[in-house]
Amino acid sequence: MDPITALLDDLLDEIRPMDDGAPAAYIPELAAADPDRLAFAVVGPRGRVRVVGDGEHEFTIQSISKPFVLALALEECGRERVLECVGVEPSGEPFNAISLAHDTGRPANPMVNAGAIATTALVGEPESDIDERTARIVSKLSAFAGRSLWVDEAVYASESATGDRNRALGHLLRSYGVMTGSVEAAVETYFRQCSLLVTVRDLAVMAGTLAFGGVNPVTGVRVVSTRVARDVLSIMSSCGMYDYSGEWLLRVGLPAKSGVSGGLLAVAPSQFGVAAFSPRLDAHGNSVRAIAAVETVSDRFDMHLLESH
Ligand code: GLN
The missing domain is CATH 3.40.710.10 (DD-peptidase/beta-lactamase superfamily)
Known part of the structure; x- marks a missing residue:
């Protein structure tokens, strides 16, 4: 295991014991999700994807x-x-x-x-x-x-x-x-x-495509223009976490989007796309452990966009 993957693996071990929240219950397929699944992925500028935890597990986006x-x-x-x-x-x-x-x-x-x-x-x-x-x-x-x-x-x-x-x-x-x-x-x-099926790796690459101005860092294909990527990230920054968006920006400082199946992706423009998955949700419908994972990574790697360097 390379040092960054090992670091991410340790991070998952830290947040694994958190057992607050519960999977979405409005349809049987989501209610039946294994609440203990946990996964994290990150993609950098050269398209290298690192995945830890239940990286192969598919869930709806x-x-x-x-x-x-x-x-x-x-x-x-x-x-x-x-x-x-x-x-x-x-x-x-x-x-x-x-x-x-x-x-x-x-x-x-x-x-x-x-x-x-x-x-x-x-x-x-x-x-x-x-x-x-x-x-x-x-x-x-x-x-x-x-x-x-x-x-x-x-x-x-x-x-x-x-x-x-x-x-x-x-x-x-x-x-x-x-x-x-x-x-x-x-x-x-x-x-x-x-209802589209994705893995945490897919979400990280999707986040990465927004991070790198609309060019998929793995395939090298331009998917949308730089301006469209910028517009989407601007709206994610203020609205991506529902009624937790303000606190998220304060604590984590990255454009992000969550979903009720427990996925979460976040974007550090020109640096990384990251994604996390854990089905247990808080009262806002955001994944408790996915938030903890991305917040910890943002802290440890100084990724808050409004931090001066
Ligand atoms: N399918 C869900 C709905 O429309 C998606 C909502 C969500 O992920 N928050 O209610």
């Missing part, structure tokens, strides 16, 4: 899909069109809040469900069906990860079967004219993007 679908929408429609449909202000509310600006119906930001559904609705042509929209999203997220990603059909079926709140958000968005196309196409596509 859930809300961590949101910044990458935002990147696709920014690329396809441009920043001004995206900003017509979704704001960029922290909501201070939980991820599934029924919260739209009362005059325009615009969701607070693309990292909460309402904003993510509005963002997903921007992908593709107005008449595109669920399969076409999903294919564009899967292809882009696969380029971010540097390998072909697949939808977990059982999770998708459960997301769709229990997704009335997200469906209601879709209808509200359409009632305001924020979304003009089919609510069903947008919401089902959103459920499919949430």
Whole structure:
């Protein structure tokens, strides 16, 4: 084991005993997650990926899909069109809040469900069906990860079967004219993007692609422009951790995004992409041990972006 991997391995041993929180319980597939799984990965500028813990374990990406679908929408429609449909202000509310600006119906930001559904609705042509929209999203997220990603059909079926709140958000968005196309196409596509299977390595590489200005550090492929990567990181900085985003910025100081299956990725621009996975969640829906892992790494390696050096 090289010295950095050994260091990361020790770090996981330190946080492994933390047993606060519990896996998400709103669908059986997530409720059945092994709460003890723990994994961490980091990718540097030359594309070397280091993985420790349960690195091979696959889980659904859930809300961590949101910044990458935002990147696709920014690329396809441009920043001004995206900003017509979704704001960029922290909501201070939980991820599934029924919260739209009362005059325009615009969701607070693309990292909460309402904003993510509005963002997903921007992908593709107005008449595109669920399969076409999903294919564009899967292809882009696969380029971010540097390998072909697949939808977990059982999770998708459960997301769709229990997704009335997200469906209601879709209808509200359409009632305001924020979304003009089919609510069903947008919401089902959103459920499919949430159900993509990833490993902690995939998440680290996806974070790395944002860290290195839109170029995947492993494949060398440009996935999005430097400007789009910068825009996505800006929004992750203020909104990526739901109603914990302010405290996260204070303590860790890195743009990040979490998801309800227990994944978390964070970006140190031009330096690293990192990711952690542990299914036990806190009251905000963020992974307790993934937060601890990234916070510790940020501290030990002086990665807080607002620290002067
Ligand atoms: N599928 C989940 C939902 O839409 C994703 C939310 C999340 O990861 N916070 O409710």
